Amino acid sequence: MKQLEKRLMILLVLVTISALVISSVIGAPAGTGTITPTSSSRMTDPANGQLTAEAGNVTNFDVSSIRNTNYWAGFYGDVTGTITLETSGGATFYNWSDASPTGEIYASRDNSVTWGSIACASGANVAAEEGTLNILPTASDSMNATFYRVGNHSQFDVGTESFTEDECDYRTNAFDSSGAQIVNWDQILLYEGSHLVYSTIINQDTSGFDGSNYDFELLVATNTTIQTYYFYVEIV
Amino acid sequence: MRDHLKKYLLMAIVTLFVIIVINNVLGDPVGTSVTSNSSSGRSDTPVNRADEGGQIVTMLLSATQQNYAWKAYVGNISGGLTLDDANEWTIYDWTLSSYTGEIFASRAGSGIAWGSINCSNASRMATENTALNMGSTDIDNINNTFGETSHANFVVAGRTMTGCPSEAMYVNDSSQVMGANALFQEIILHDGTNTVFTSVLEENLVGYDNSSQFDFQMIVPEDDTGGVTTTYYFYAELDS
DSSP states (O other): OHHHHHHHHHHHHHHHHHHHHHHHHHHSOEEOOOOOOOOOOOOOOOOOEEEEOOTTOEEEOOEEEEEEOSSEEEEEEOOOEEEEEEOTTOOEEEEEEESSOOEEEEEESOSSOOGGGOEEOOHHHHHHHHHHTTOOTTSTTSHHHHHBTSSOOOOEEETTEEEOTTOOSBEEEOOBTTBOOSSSOEEEEEEOSSSEEEEEEOOTTEEOTTSSEESEEEEEEOOSSOOOOEEEEEEO | OHHHHHHHHHHHHHHHHHHHHHHHHTTOOOSSOOEETTEEOOOOOOOOOOOOTTOOOOOOOOOOOOOTTEEEEEEOEEEEEEEEOTTOOEEEEEEOSSOEEEEEEESOSSOOOGGGOEEOOHHHHHHHHHHTTOOTTOTTSHHHHSOBOOOOOEEETTEEEOSOSEEEOOBTTBOOOOSTTOSSEEEEEEOSSOEEEEEEOOSSEEOTTSSOEESEEEEEEOOSSTTOOOEEEEEEEEEO
16 A cells, blocks of 8 residues: 555656646746757848939939838747747656647747746837837838838737737738738747847748748848847747 | 210120130030930020110129039849859849848959958049049049048948048038938948948938938039030948
């Protein structure tokens, strides 16, 4: 009887630990662990145009100018995931590799996001972010101009918090190779009490902005000084 | 009587000769307009009169001549902001809903040191005069054309430009008083090596011809030795 009680006790402890670990995995996005940047580049500024006109002439011409934004950076790539059952000390009881995970990627300048407080970003949150990053609210590429009801987003979950389709007002879609579109690459602005959380829904192995297949594309706001972002992932 | 007639005839011929000489010295009136694609120059119809023999005619001739030491560029700008990789694949872009900024024109096709850009000065403008064969006393050389300094401040490559040689282009066929609020201001900048003519952008304003709307109007000097055409390279800086 004593041995049986002991075995039951061990089993109970193991189940409890497993339950705690699983809760942790489902309840909150996790840090991405390993990030392997493969490339980083920006458009070269366009060459100047030239004109030759005769002296004494008044010449009418139109100018088209495209330049890089100073307020945004883009991240894109692939996600591989592992769902694990392990202790807080990192000892793995069991894990499952997921080569084609679904879920979301998040980026924030907060290295300790309070996921339990996550909500759609409000106008005040966005205005505060613009102030912090010195983004002109009137700029054509301001946060408002980029995100306020520009595109749409699918239903998604962040931990135990569920967001219905187009629930968040600050949303847009990154481009695919044909340009602007609203089917994939959902971008959603969330807020967790002190920082904005830039979010995207994983589109597994989907044609991206340059025609290659990726799992995610994510826009984050920045300025002419280097900003550090912390990346999180939630795999479902 | 005959001698008087001869004298009057001689004076009429001399007067007529003087009129002809004056026309040629002031620079070859052009009888037809010059067009090249969307370029156009002044069209002049020579004045004429007919007088009876024996008349002594006193005239005050007013000559307006097309300036071949300068040429003008006017037009509109469209633009956008983009987030591209080095291969110009776009992950996102924005259309400019409104914009401020500048158009720049320089004889330098490359190598403008934007980080060193600043106001030009009398010495550098004089050097540009020489390069384009403009005389130091020409009333239409660069120094004499851009003699104001009271333009609106603006930023180029992060540096504020203030008190630079400047002038305002015409609006509705009339000159403007140069000042911070003048329209179509043009400013002369320099990067240490190259002169950069700068037009501060407006947004769809009626320009020199009282009918078309332009975002910019600017003049740039041409080589003052006839038959030489100077190429200018254009740059733009748009504020989002």
